[in-house]
Amino acid sequence: xxxxxxxxxxxINPRIKAVFDDIRATRKSDFINNLWHYLAFDIELLxxxxxxxxxxxxxxxxxxxxxxELIYAAVSIANSCEYCIHSHxxxxxxxxxxxxxxAEFLSIVSLAGRTNHLLNGLKVPIDKEFNxxxx
Amino acid sequence: xxxxxxxxxxxINPRIKAVFDDIRATRKSDFINNLWHYLAFDIELLxxxxxxxxxxxxxxxxxxxxxxELIYAAVSIANSCEYCIHSHxxxxxxxxxxxxxxAEFLSIVSLAGRTNHLLNGLKVPIDKEFNxxxx
Amino acid sequence: xxxxxxxxxxxINPRIKAVFDDIRATRKSDFINNLWHYLAFDIELLxxxxxxxxxxxxxxxxxxxxxxELIYAAVSIANSCEYCIHSHxxxxxxxxxxxxxxAEFLSIVSLAGRTNHLLNGLKVPIDKEFNxxxx
Amino acid sequence: xxxxxxxxxxxINPRIKAVFDDIRATRKSDFINNLWHYLAFDIELLxxxxxxxxxxxxxxxxxxxxxxELIYAAVSIANSCEYCIHSHxxxxxxxxxxxxxxAEFLSIVSLAGRTNHLLNGLKVPIDKEFNxxxx
Amino acid sequence: xxxxxxxxxxxINPRIKAVFDDIRATRKSDFINNLWHYLAFDIELLxxxxxxxxxxxxxxxxxxxxxxELIYAAVSIANSCEYCIHSHxxxxxxxxxxxxxxAEFLSIVSLAGRTNHLLNGLKVPIDKEFNxxxx
Amino acid sequence: xxxxxxxxxxxINPRIKAVFDDIRATRKSDFINNLWHYLAFDIELLxxxxxxxxxxxxxxxxxxxxxxELIYAAVSIANSCEYCIHSHxxxxxxxxxxxxxxAEFLSIVSLAGRTNHLLNGLKVPIDKEFNxxxx
Numbered sequence: 001x002x003x004x005x006x007x008x009x010x011x012i013n014p015r016i017k018a019v020f021d022d023i024r025a026t027r028k029s030d031f032i033n034n035l036w037h038y039l040a041f042d043i044e045l046l047x048x049x050x051x052x053x054x055x056x057x058x059x060x061x062x063x064x065x066x067x068x069e070l071i072y073a074a075v076s077i078a079n080s081c082e083y084c085i086h087s088h089x090x091x092x093x094x095x096x097x098x099x100x101x102x103a104e105f106l107s108i109v110s111l112a113g114r115t116n117h118l119l120n121g122l123k124v125p126i127d128k129e130f131n132x133x134x135x
Numbered sequence: 136x137x138x139x140x141x142x143x144x145x146x147i148n149p150r151i152k153a154v155f156d157d158i159r160a161t162r163k164s165d166f167i168n169n170l171w172h173y174l175a176f177d178i179e180l181l182x183x184x185x186x187x188x189x190x191x192x193x194x195x196x197x198x199x200x201x202x203x204e205l206i207y208a209a210v211s212i213a214n215s216c217e218y219c220i221h222s223h224x225x226x227x228x229x230x231x232x233x234x235x236x237x238a239e240f241l242s243i244v245s246l247a248g249r250t251n252h253l254l255n256g257l258k259v260p261i262d263k264e265f266n267x268x269x270x
Numbered sequence: 271x272x273x274x275x276x277x278x279x280x281x282i283n284p285r286i287k288a289v290f291d292d293i294r295a296t297r298k299s300d301f302i303n304n305l306w307h308y309l310a311f312d313i314e315l316l317x318x319x320x321x322x323x324x325x326x327x328x329x330x331x332x333x334x335x336x337x338x339e340l341i342y343a344a345v346s347i348a349n350s351c352e353y354c355i356h357s358h359x360x361x362x363x364x365x366x367x368x369x370x371x372x373a374e375f376l377s378i379v380s381l382a383g384r385t386n387h388l389l390n391g392l393k394v395p396i397d398k399e400f401n402x403x404x405x
Numbered sequence: 406x407x408x409x410x411x412x413x414x415x416x417i418n419p420r421i422k423a424v425f426d427d428i429r430a431t432r433k434s435d436f437i438n439n440l441w442h443y444l445a446f447d448i449e450l451l452x453x454x455x456x457x458x459x460x461x462x463x464x465x466x467x468x469x470x471x472x473x474e475l476i477y478a479a480v481s482i483a484n485s486c487e488y489c490i491h492s493h494x495x496x497x498x499x500x501x502x503x504x505x506x507x508a509e510f511l512s513i514v515s516l517a518g519r520t521n522h523l524l525n526g527l528k529v530p531i532d533k534e535f536n537x538x539x540x
Numbered sequence: 541x542x543x544x545x546x547x548x549x550x551x552i553n554p555r556i557k558a559v560f561d562d563i564r565a566t567r568k569s570d571f572i573n574n575l576w577h578y579l580a581f582d583i584e585l586l587x588x589x590x591x592x593x594x595x596x597x598x599x600x601x602x603x604x605x606x607x608x609e610l611i612y613a614a615v616s617i618a619n620s621c622e623y624c625i626h627s628h629x630x631x632x633x634x635x636x637x638x639x640x641x642x643a644e645f646l647s648i649v650s651l652a653g654r655t656n657h658l659l660n661g662l663k664v665p666i667d668k669e670f671n672x673x674x675x
Numbered sequence: 676x677x678x679x680x681x682x683x684x685x686x687i688n689p690r691i692k693a694v695f696d697d698i699r700a701t702r703k704s705d706f707i708n709n710l711w712h713y714l715a716f717d718i719e720l721l722x723x724x725x726x727x728x729x730x731x732x733x734x735x736x737x738x739x740x741x742x743x744e745l746i747y748a749a750v751s752i753a754n755s756c757e758y759c760i761h762s763h764x765x766x767x768x769x770x771x772x773x774x775x776x777x778a779e780f781l782s783i784v785s786l787a788g789r790t791n792h793l794l795n796g797l798k799v800p801i802d803k804e805f806n807x808x809x810x
Contacts, residue, residue, distance in 0.1 A: 001258060001356065001531060001535075001536055002257055002258045002259055002260060003256065003257055003258055003355070003356065003359045003372075003537060004257060004369075004372075004537065005537070005538055031264060033262045033264070033265075034259045034260055034261070034262050035250075035254065035259050038257050038259045039253075039257075041369060041373070042369060042370065042372075042373030044373065045373040045376060045377060048377065048457075048460055048461075049250075049253065049380075052246060052249070052453075052457060053246065053250070055242075055453055056239075056242045056243060056246045056453075057243075057246075061239060062233065062235045062236045062239050063205075063236055063239050063240065063243075066202075067201075067202045067205065068239075068243055070198075070202065070205075070206055071205055071206060071209045071240060071243045071244060071247070072243055072246075072247045073661075074206045074209040074210050074213075075209050075210070075212070075213045075243075075244055075247035075248060075251065075387070076247055076251055077210070077657055077660050077661045078209075078210045078213030078214050078657065079213050079247075079248070079251040079252075079255075079350065080255075080350040080660050080754065080755040080756070081250075081251035081254050081255050081350070082261065082663065083254040083255075083259050083261055084247065084250060084251050084254055085660070085661065085663065085678070086261050086262075086265040086663070086676065086678065087261075087262070087265055088247075089265075089267075089661075089678045090264070090265040090266075090267065093267060098197065099716060099717060100197045100717065101197045101198055102678075102679075102717075103716070103717030103719065103720040104191075104196060104197050104198050104203075105198065105206060106658055106661050106662070106720060107190075107191045107720060107723065108191060108192075108198075108203055108206045108207055108210075109206060109210055109657050109658075109661055110654040110655065110657040110658040110661070110724075111187060111188065111191045111192075111207075111654065112206070112207045112210035112211055112214075112219065112223075112657070113210060113214070113653040113654050113656060113657030113658075114187070114650040114651065114653050114654035115170075115184070115188070115216075115219060115650065116210065116211055116214040116216035116219050116653060117214075117617055117618065117649050117650040117652070117653030117750070118174075118184065118646055118649075118650040118653075119170065119216050119218040119219055120214075120215075120216050120218075120617050120620050120625065121138065121613075121617045121625060121629075121646050121649055121650070122137055122138055122139060122173050122174075122646070123136060123137045123138055123622065123625065123626070124137055124169045124170050124173045124218050125137060125169055126169070126217065126218055126221050126222075126406060127168045127169050127221075127222070129166060129168070129225070130168075130221040130222055130224075130225040130406075131225075131406055132224075132225065132228060132408060132409065132410070133410055136626065136801060136805075136806055138625070138626065138629045138642075138807060139642075139807065140807070140808055176639060176643070177639060177640065177642075177643030179643065180643040180646060180647060183647065183727075183730055183731075184650075187723075187727060190723055191723075208391075210657070212387055212390050212391045213387065214620065215390050215484065215485040215486070215620040216620070217393065220390070220391065220393065220408070221393070221406065221408065224391075224408045234409075234446060234447060235447065237408075237409075237447075238446070238447030238449065238450040241388055241391050241392070241450060242450060242453065244387050244388075244391055245384040245385065245387040245388040245391070245454075246384065247387070248383040248384050248386060248387030248388075249380040249381065249383050249384035250380065251383060252347055252348065252379050252380040252382070252383030252480070253376055253379075253380040253383075255347050255350050255355070256343075256347045256355065256359075256376050256379055256380070257376070258352065258355065258356070261676060265676075266676055267678060267679065267680070268680055271528060271666060271670075271671055271761065272527055272528045272529055272530060273526065273527055273528055273672060273760070273761065273764045273777075274527060274672065274774075274777075275672070275673055301534060303532045303534070303535075304529045304530055304531070304532050305520075305524065305529050308527050308529045309523075309527075311774060311778070312774060312775065312777075312778030314778065315778040315781060315782060318592075318595055318596075318782065319520075319523065319785075322516060322519070322588075322592060323516065323520070325512075325588055326509075326512045326513060326516045326588075327513075327516075331509060332503065332505045332506045332509050333475075333506055333509050333510065333513075336472075337471075337472045337475065338509075338513055340468075340472065340475075340476055341475055341476060341479045341510060341513045341514060341517070342513055342516075342517045344476045344479040344480050344483075345479050345480070345482070345483045345513075345514055345517035345518060345521065345792070346517055346521055347480070348479075348480045348483030348484050349483050349517075349518070349521040349522075349525075349755065350525075350755040351520075351521035351524050351525050351755070352531065353524040353525075353529050353531055354517065354520060354521050354524055356531050356532075356535040357531075357532070357535055358517075359535075359537075360534070360535040360536075360537065363537060368467065370467045371467045371468055374461075374466060374467050374468050374473075375468065375476060377460075377461045378461060378462075378468075378473055378476045378477055378480075379476060379480055381457060381458065381461045381462075381477075382476070382477045382480035382481055382484075382489065382493075383480060383484070384457070385440075385454070385458070385486075385489060386480065386481055386484040386486035386489050387484075388444075388454065389440065389486050389488040389489055390484075390485075390486050390488075391408065392407055392408055392409065392443050392444075393406060393407045393408055394407055394439045394440050394443045394488050395407060395439055396439070396487065396488055396491050396492075396541060397438045397439050397491075397492070399436060399438070399495070400438075400491040400492055400494075400495040400541075401495075401541055402494075402495065402498060402543060402544065402545070403545055478796075482792055482795050482796045483792065485619065485620040485621070485795050487798065490543070490795065490796060490798065491541065491543065491798070494543045494796075504581060504582060505582065507543075507544075507582075508581070508582030508584065508585040511585060511793055511796050511797070512585060512588065514792050514793075514796055515589075515789040515790065515792040515793040515796070516789065517792070518788040518789050518791060518792030518793075519785040519786065519788050519789035520785065521788060522615070522752055522753065522784050522785040522787070522788030523781055523784075523785040523788075525752050525755050525760070526748075526752045526760065526764075526781050526784055526785070527781070528757065528760065528761070541798060542797055542798045542799055542800060543796070543797055543798055544797065571804060573802045573804070573805075574799045574800055574801070574802050575790075575794065575799050578797050578799045579793075579797075589790070589793065592786060592789070593786065593790070595782075596779075596782045596783060596786045597783075597786075601779060602773065602775045602776045602779050603745075603776055603779050603780065603783075606742075607741075607742045607745065608779075608783055610738075610742065610745075610746055611745055611746060611749045611780060611783045611784060611787070612783055612786075612787045614746045614749040614750050614753075615749050615750070615752070615753045615783075615784055615787035615788060615791065616787055616791055617750070618749075618750045618753030618754050619753050619787075619788070619791040619792075619795075620795075621790075621791035621794050621795050622801065623794040623795075623798075623799050623801055624787065624790060624791050624794055626801050626802075626805040627801075627802070627805055628787075629805075629807075630804070630805040630806075630807065633807060638737065640737045641737045641738055644731075644736060644737050644738050644743075645738065645746060647730075647731045648731060648732075648738075648743055648746045648747055648750075649746060649750055651727060651728065651731045651732075651747075652746070652747045652750035652751055652754075652759065652763075653750060653754070654727070655710075655724070655728070655756075655759060656750065656751055656754040656756035656759050657754075658714075658724065659710065659756050659758040659759055660754075660755075660756050660758075661678065662677055662678055662679060662713050662714075663676060663677045663678055663758075664677055664709045664710050664713045664758050665677060665709055666709070666757065666758055666761050666762075667708045667709050667761075667762070669706060669708070669765070670708075670761040670762055670764075670765040671765075672764075672765065672768060
C-alpha cells in the first residue's frame with residue numbers, strides 16, 4: 001500500500017515526459033522505476049528530485065560506479081528503507097558486484113552496525129589522533 | 136563522559152597484551168585507539184570484538200581498502216555514531232581519500248538520506264525488475 | 271504477520287468497551303483502527319496508551335490540527351514505522367492536507383534527511399547564535 | 406571536533422562569495438551559519454547543497470513558515486542530528502514559536518517516538534481505511 | 541548547549557514542587573536529575589512526562605528492576621540518545637548490574653546491531669514458525 | 676522479496692552441513708530458521724555469523740535467557756528490523772515470556788522511544804551523578 005496512486009498515461013504531461021526522457025537518456029535504458037511514477041503526482045517534486053539524483057549520480061566522478069552504489073545501499077540498510085535497499089542492491093549488481101563482493105559488503109555493514117552500537121553504549125572519548133589536523 | 140574508566144597499565148594483563156600486540160602487528164602501527172582500552176574492562180568482550188573486526192577488515196578481500204572504509208563510515212553516519220564517524224573518516228584518509236572523494240562521499244550519503252526518507256514516506260511498491268532472479 | 275492476535279468480541283470486556291467508547295466519542299467517529307484492537311490483549315497497555323494519545327492529540331492546543339499530524343508523520347517516516355506513516359498521512363488528509371501540501375511536506379522531510387546525514391558526517395560545531403539565550 | 410577545517414577568508418573565492426551573497430539576500434540577514442563555512446571545502450558540494458535548501462525552504466509555499474521549521478526539527482530529532490536540532494529549533498523561534506508551542510511540539514514528537522516503537526514491536530496490520538483510495 | 545534554560549528556584553511553583561516531591565517519594569531519593577528541571581519550563585509537559593514514567597517504571601511489575609533498566613538502555617543506545625544512555629546505565633548499576641553483566645549486555649546489544657543490519661540488507665522472509673499462533 | 680535466493684539441498688556442501696549441525700546441536704532443535712539458509716550463499720559469511728551468534732547467545736551467562744532475548748528484541752524494534760523482531764519475540768516466548776511480561780516489555784520500549792525523542796530534542800546536560808566514578 002502506497003500513500004498515493006500514480007495517474008495513467010503520465011507522459012501526456014510534457015513536463016513529466018521531459019523528466020522521463022532525461023532519465024532514459026542519462027541511464028541509457030528504457031526502464032523507469034516506480035519511484036519516478038509515484039513522484040509525478042507533483043511535477044515540482046519530480047523535477048527537483050531527479051535534478052538532485054542526476055547531479056550526484058551522473059556527473060564526472062572521483063569514485064567508481066560500484067563504490068557509489070555500495071555507499072548508497074549501506075545508508076539505505078542503516079535507515080531501513082526497503083525500496084532503496086532493493087534498488088541499490090540491484091544497481092550494484094548491474095555495475096558488476098559479484099557474490100563474494102556482496103558478502104563482504106554485508107560483513108562490513110553488519111560489523112559497522114555492531115561497533116556503532118558498542119561505541120554508542122560506551123561513549124568512548126574520541127582519540128585526538130583522528131583529528132585530520134594532526135595527520 | 137564514558138560509562139566506564141579504563142584501568143592503568145592494561146598490558147600487565149597478558150591476555151590484554153596479546154590482543155594489543157595482535158592489533159599492532161595486524162595494523163603495522165603502534166597506535167592503539169581508545170576503543171580497545173575501554174573494551175579491556177572485560178577481557179572476553181575485548182577478545183571477541185577484536186576477533187570480529189580482524190576477520191572482516193584484515194582478511195583477503197574482494198573490495199579495495201578505501202571502499203571498505205567508506206561503507207563503514209556511511210553506516211556510522213546513518214546511525215549517528217560520533218566515535219565511529221571520526222575513526223573511519225580518519226581511516227579513509229589514511230587509505231588515500233582525497234578531499235574531492237570525501238565531498239562526493241558526503242553527496243552520496245546525504246542523497247541516500249534524502250531518498251530514504253522520500254521512499255519511506257511514499258511507500259512506493261518495489262519494482263519486479265529489482266528481483267535478482269529477473270536479471 | 272503480527273506478534274499477537276486480537277480476541278473476538280473485545281467489547282464484551284467492560285474496560286475495553288470503555289476505552290473504545292471514549293475513542294469514538296473523542297474522535298467523533300465509529301472507526302476504531304487496528305492499533306487499539308491489538309493493544310487490547312493487555313488492558314493496562316490499552317488504557318495507558320489511549321490516555322497518553324488523548325492527552326497530546328485531543329486537548330486544547332497551540333498548534334493547528336494539520337501541523338500536529340505533519341509533525342507526527344515526519345517522525346514516523348524518520349523512524350521507518352510503516353503503520354504510523356499510513357495512519358498519520360491519512361489523518362493529515364482528513365484534516366485537509368492538499369496534494370501540494372503533501373508534496374511540500376515530503377520535500378522538507380527528505381531535505382532534512384539529507385542535511386541530517388551531511389551534518390552528522392561533518393560534525394560541524396554549533397553556532398553560538400543558535401543559543402536561545404543569545405536571541 | 407569536525408572532520409574538516411574551513412579555510413580563512415573564504416569569500417576571496419568568487420564562487421563561494423556568490424553563494425554566501427545569495428544566502429544573505431535570500432534570508433535577509435548577514436549571518437552565515439557554520440554549515441556553509443564547512444561545506445566550502447568543496448565548491449560543488451556547497452553550491453549543490455545551497456541550491457537544494459533554497460528550492461525547498463525559500464520558494465512560494467503551501468505551508469506556513471513555522472510549520473516547515475517544526476517538520477524539519479521533528480525529523481532532525483528522530484535522526485539524532487544535534488546541529489540540525491539546534492539550527493531548526495532556533496529557526497522555529499525566529500518564526501514566532503512560543504514556549505507553549507514548543508512544549509506541544511515536544512509532546513507530539515515524543516508521543517510519535519512512543520507509538521512508533523509500539524507499532525514496530527507489534528507489527529499491527531495496516532487498516533484498509535488508511536488507503537487514500539478509500540477516502 | 542540545551543534548547544531551553546531552567547528557571548531558578550523552580551519549586552516556588554506549587555505544581556512543580558508537587559511533581560518533584562512525588563519523584564523524591566517514588567524513588568526514595570533526594571536526587572532530581574536534570575531532565576525534570578528542564579521539562580519544568582512547561583508545567584503540563586512536566587506533569588504528563590512524569591505520570592507516564594511513573595506508570596511504567598514504578599508500578600507492580602512482571603519483570604525484575606534490572607531487566608527493565610537494561611531494556612531501556614538498549615533502546616536508548618539504538619536511538620543514540622546520549623542522556624538516556626547515561627541515566628539508564630547508571631540506573632542499571634544502582635539496581636545491581638555487575639561489570640560482567642554490563643559486558644554481556646553490550647555484547648547482546650551490539651550483536652543485535654549486527655544482525656539487524658544483516659537481515660535488513662538481505663530481506664530474509666519471516667519463518668512461519670515465528671508466528672505465535674503456530675506455537 | 677529477498678536480495679538473494681538460497682540454493683536447493685544446501686547441506687550437500689560439507690561446510691554448510693557442519694554449521695547447520697552445530698546450530699541444531701547448540702539449540703537442541705531440528706529447526707533451522709531462514710536466516711541461515713540465506714547466509715549460506717557465502718560460506719564465510721555463514722560461518723562468521725554463526726560463530727558470533729553462538730559466542731554471545733550460547734556461552735555461560737550472567738543474565739537469564741529471557742532477559743537476553745528481551746534486550747535483543749528491544750534493539751531490533753528500535754532499528755525497525757522486522758525479521759529480528761519476529762525471531763526474538765518468538766524466542767522470548769519460548770523462554771517463558773508471559774503476555775503480562777510482553778505488555779510490560781512493550782511499555783518500557785515505547786516509553787524509552789518517547790523519552791529518547793524528548794531528551795534528544797531538549798539536549799539536557801548530563802548529570803554528573805550519572806558518572807560511574809561518582810557512585
